[in-house]
Amino acid sequence: MARRRYQQGSLFLRGKNNPAWFGRWREDVIVNGQIKRIRKCEFLGYKKTFPTMKLAMRELELKLAAVNRPDNRPLRSETFVQFCDWWKTNVLPEMKPSSQMAFSSQLRVHLIPFFGNYLMKDIHWQLIQSFVAVCKSSPKTRKNLVFTLRLMWQSARAGGWVNHNPFDDLRLPKANTPKEFFYTAEQAKLIIANAEGQYKTLYWIAAETGMRAGELAGLRIDDIGLDLSTIGKSCDGPALF
Numbered sequence: 302m303a304r305r306r307y308q309q310g311s312l313f314l315r316g317k318n319n320p321a322w323f324g325r326w327r328e329d330v331i332v333n334g335q336i337k338r339i340r341k342c343e344f345l346g347y348k349k350t351f352p353t354m355k356l357a358m359r360e361l362e363l364k365l366a367a368v369n370r371p372d373n374r375p376l377r378s379e380t381f382v383q384f385c386d387w388w389k390t391n392v393l394p395e396m397k398p399s400s401q402m403a404f405s406s407q408l409r410v411h412l413i414p415f416f417g418n419y420l421m422k423d424i425h426w427q428l429i430q431s432f433v434a435v436c437k438s439s440p441k442t443r444k445n446l447v448f449t450l451r452l453m454w455q456s457a458r459a460g461g462w463v464n465h466n467p468f469d470d471l472r473l474p475k476a477n478t479p480k481e482f483f484y485t486a487e488q489a490k491l492i493i494a495n496a497e498g499q500y501k502t503l504y505w506i507a508a509e510t511g512m513r514a515g516e517l518a519g520l521r522i523d524d525i526g527l528d529l530s531t532i533g534k535s536c537d538g539p540a541l542f
Contacts, residue, residue: 330378440474
């Protein structure tokens with residue numbers, strides 16, 4: 302099916318109390334492996350935002366820019382949840398088991414409930430930015446969710462679902478880095494002095510060496526070099542603590 306070289310689309314108002322501009326145009330999509338031309342109708346904005354038809358037409362031209370590009374190609378007309386089914390079957394199994402569990406949970410809890418019914422080609426910057434804004438998770442979790450979307454988008458672009466990048470200029474929340482807490486030398490001495498039994502030795506080694514809790518818990522008797530006054534790492538011998 303030949304694609305029209307250029308479209309201007311059509312513009313109309315809908316509603317009485319708060320009229321809104323809508324635009325119509327034709328677009329080629331791939332449905333069940335075949336190219337079909339569909340008629341699209343999308344909300345452009347309210348009349349109070351675009352008081353004149355000329356301003357609304359400029360907004361419509363932005364929508365038609367991708368359709369009118371000479372290198373435009375038909376995209377697959379599938380929703381996000383349909384793409385997820387393909388991605389979970391063909392891409393996700395190639396990842397580590399821990400990654401599979403994490404991505405599956407993110408899709409089930411966050412991404413599919415929000416993006417599920419949107420067509421892949423209609424997911425743009427504004428929609429993803431809205432998702433970041435309304436998501437109630439921590440800043441770190443929201444960044445991880447966007448990372449997962451970016452990863453999935455690579456497969457979507459390669460497979461013909463999308464041909465755009467919606468992540469440019471995306472604003473992500475800043476992480477709330479907790480303030481680090483440290484004991485002073487005098488506080489450490491007081492803690493060691495009031496400790497009893499093996500904990501006195503444990504706290505003393507921690508203060509002198511700066512070892513982490515897991516490293517301290519994994520120390521064994523053979524790790525202690527009394528002759529050289531060193532603490533090394535060995536897999537033999539009983540646990541020290």
